Amino acid sequence: MTAAALDEYSVTRNPDAEAICDLAIYNYEEMRDSVASPIFRLRHQIEYFLGKLLPSQFKPLYTMVAFTEIPYSEVKRRWKSQAKAINIASALILGSSLLAAGVLGVMKAKTLDININIPAFWASK
Numbered sequence: 001m002t003a004a005a006l007d008e009y010s011v012t013r014n015p016d017a018e019a020i021c022d023l024a025i026y027n028y029e030e031m032r033d034s035v036a037s038p039i040f041r042l043r044h045q046i047e048y049f050l051g052k053l054l055p056s057q058f059k060p061l062y063t064m065v066a067f068t069e070i071p072y073s074e075v076k077r078r079w080k081s082q083a084k085a086i087n088i089a090s091a092l093i094l095g096s097s098l099l100a101a102g103v104l105g106v107m108k109a110k111t112l113d114i115n116i117n118i119p120a121f122w123a124s125k
Contacts, residue, residue: 019072023065046086058082 034040047060059068059082064075 015073016071019076023061023072023076043086043090046090047082050086 030040044060047058050058051060051063059078061075061079061082064070064078065072068075070078
């Protein structure tokens with residue numbers, strides 16, 4: 001009876017035990033390496049903004065771990081999915097910002113009547 005109970009416990013609880021270990025290591029590395037980074041702070045502000053804007057679809061990692069009863073294995077799965085979405089959104093925002101800056105730069109150059117011969121510029125290098 002005890003062996004069966006321990007086997008069942010291991011099957012049901014082990015994924016959460018492994019997940020909390022992974023989350024603890026991630027938290028340690030994040031605190032050690034990232035908290036002083038402006039990019040880290042911006043990312044966390046975005047996460048909390050999304051958590052307020054879309055509370056049923058998006059919860060920051062800290063909120064899921066500290067203030068919910070979501071199993072740790074589910075927290076890890078959701079967090080990876082949310083992080084992927086934030087990475088994609090960030091890349092799209094950065095890419096569109098760079099594109100807009102380039103377009104504005106070209107428009108400004110044309111307004112100032114600056115002749116930019118891009119193929120000749122790169123060919124001379």
